[in-house]
Amino acid sequence: MSNESLANLLKEERRFAPPAGLAAEANVTAAAYEQAKADRLGFWAAQARRLSWDTEPTQTLDWSNPPFAKWFADGKLNVAYNCVDRHVENGLGDRVALHFEGEPGDTRSITYAELQREVSRAANALTELGVQAGDRVAIYLPMIPEAVIAMLACARIGAPHSVVFGGFSADALATRIKDADARVVITADGGYRRGKPSPLKPAVDEALGRPGTENVRSVLVVRRTGQEDVAWTEGRDVWWHDLVGRQSDQHTPQAFDAEHPLFILYTSGTTGKPKGILHTSGGYLTQTSYTHHAVFDLKPETDVFWCTADVGWVTGHSYIVYGPLSNGATEVLYEGTPDTPHQGRWWEIVQKYGVTILYTAPTAIRAAMKWGDDIPAGFDLSSLRILGSVGEPINPEAWVWYREHIGAGRTPVVDTWWQTETGSMMITPLPGVTETKPGSAQVPLPGIAATVVDDEGHEVPNGSGGYLVLTEPWPSMLRTIWGDDKRYIDTYWSRFQDRYFAGDGAKKDEDGDIWLLGRVDDVMLVSGHNISTTEVESALVSHPRVAEAAVVGATDPQTTQAICAFVILRGTAADAAGDEADEAGLVEELRAHVGKQLGPIAKPKRILPVAELPKTRSGKIMRRLLRDVAENRALGDVTTLTDSSVMDLIQAKLPAAS
Ligand code: WT7
DSSP states (O other): OOSSOBSOOOOOOOOBOOOHHHHHHOSSOTHHHHHHHHOHHHHHHHHHTTSOOSBOOSOOEEEEETTEEEESTTOEEOHHIIIIIHHIIIIITTSEEEEEEOTTSOEEEEEHHHHHHHHHHHHHHHHHTTOOTTOOEEEEOOSSHHHHHHHHHHHHHTOOEEEOOTTSOHHHHHHHHHHHTOSEEEEESEEEETTEEEEOHHHHHHHTTSTTOTTOOEEEEEOSSOOSOOOOOTTTEEEHHHHTTTSOSOOOOOOEETTSEEEEEEEOOSSSSOEEEEEESHHHHHHHHHHHHHHSOOOTTTOEEEEOSOTTSHHHIIIIIIHHHHTTOEEEEEOSOTTSSSTTHHHHHHHHHTOOEEEEOHHHHHHHHHHOTHHHHTSOOTTOOEEEEOSSOOOHHHHHHIIIIISTTTSOEEEOBOOTTTOSOOBOOOTTTOOBOTTOOBSBOTTOOEEEEOTTSOBOOTTOEEEEEEOSOOTTOOOEETTOHHHHHHHHSSSSTTSEEEEEEEEEOTTSOEEEEEEGGGEEEETTEEEEHHHHHHHHHTSTTEEEEEEEEEEETTTEEEEEEEEEETTSOTTOOOOHHHHHHHHHHHHHHHHHHHOGGGOOSEEEEOSOOOBBTTSOBOHHHHHHHHTTOOOOOOTTBSOTHHHHHHHHTSTTOO
């Protein structure tokens, strides 16, 4: 990346102060930044004391062998006890932990006392299957209560879980089972997706036919959809309701070392085999618990929290399971898609349960924008008091729409930057403290040290761009890549000395606030200028006719790269057939609009209206494939796409491109 100018083009002047009432009652105030600055390790030691320890730690950080960190190393605790039992012991057994809403409309509310019994039964069942502390358990489930129960049962007996997203294929599942050498798989006959049962068990059967998965001795199967024809391997497969159902609901949790592995979660790199990100117990729980308390200002007696992520992603691990439950929260767990059976389903759920805090992703917000303002307007969303965003940079227009149409123009929006690797939130406003700026994650949390550096690793001045780095270890950091310490060092700790390289481009504005600009592979070089795909996309989305945009740099003989934009238009038929003359006029208008917003250098050379964009199952746009299209190449690997037919439609729009 050249030093010259990394995309410092977008000017966003809107500001939103915290509501006075919220600020006055906030769990965390500006003083936390001061405390953490004065004594960072003391600050984290204090946050660790929010948990219950069997042996209180006397050490905070051991960084004697960087980049391998140990946090609270001489402490011992049980993570599941912290998320369940201690609330029951504190007299909160009757509080609802989970309001489960199945896609077909079936519901189940589970109190902390019930959760304690369910987790105990499941822990006893895993023990009966021979699972011991340290054994890995793969979990491949839909978004049903058993997913949460299974994760907590593993944590309770010290068996690291490896949750594999239920939308992944048999191949992806097999790779992950093999890499972690899992001994048991927990799955279901299926789950409900887009109005119909979608089977899961066949993928497990297929995966277990692959070499390298022979060590799996048991498959525990939840009956969710009740399909009749579930293939069964006698001696290996066992129904959850049979085995778990007959266990005692009493189980004494054992304390484990703070550095005992809690889970492995795979993230797909752009190349190579997926990386098994390893998280451990005490530090991970300290930071997920603290950030959930601080960033969502959780008042567990009155709030109803809802994180719409899947438990198969880190967001679900940290902000459906470990963060909220460690804080004794009441939360919603929803199985299905946002538009089944109608496009107001989420808003109906907010109204039904009186959700006060909503945490979702920009892709979902942009989909809701596209479906129309009148849909959320048809529901009572007045219970909401804080809105969160995560997963990719949120375009200022989507941020403002979220606040206006979901938050009635009154709720703070917290844009939280973090990664599977960081385990918990790292850079985000605090709702009772920070004056927010649409599109910016703004400030590192108390106790977190982040900055932006140039190619040589020098911190950039305010107003400049570069690479996001984390300059001090943090409690919920990944400990390594499972089985591959060298890859851990190479991927994260080699680009800049003594600093964690996040892989994201970022800039600091004149106030020193941080703006995330997307993965560094997504920064374009146009006539010597570094321009971020995110900023051009935001400029496009700020035009009233554009619902979504994806921008890539295509190799260009004159300008090194040329900006090529794919846009979904608002208010046109789904096939985007449209009137061609109208389309040509609009494309010119959009180019001019971007030029006006960002400057002539950022004007896309080509703009292609399309019906859909290629997205991964976690909602991220796969720019790599769009680059293949823009450069007239054969498409690369499409197996992680939600819907690979999207690419056929896009290529059809592009007759032998110039
Ligand atoms: C990457 C991590 C964190 C849980 C979900 C994704 C991007 C994430 C933001 C944000 C800008 C963001 C980054 C990051 N990202 N949150 N608020 N603003 N970018 O976890 O799959 O590990 O992805 O997501 O590029 O590196 P993940």
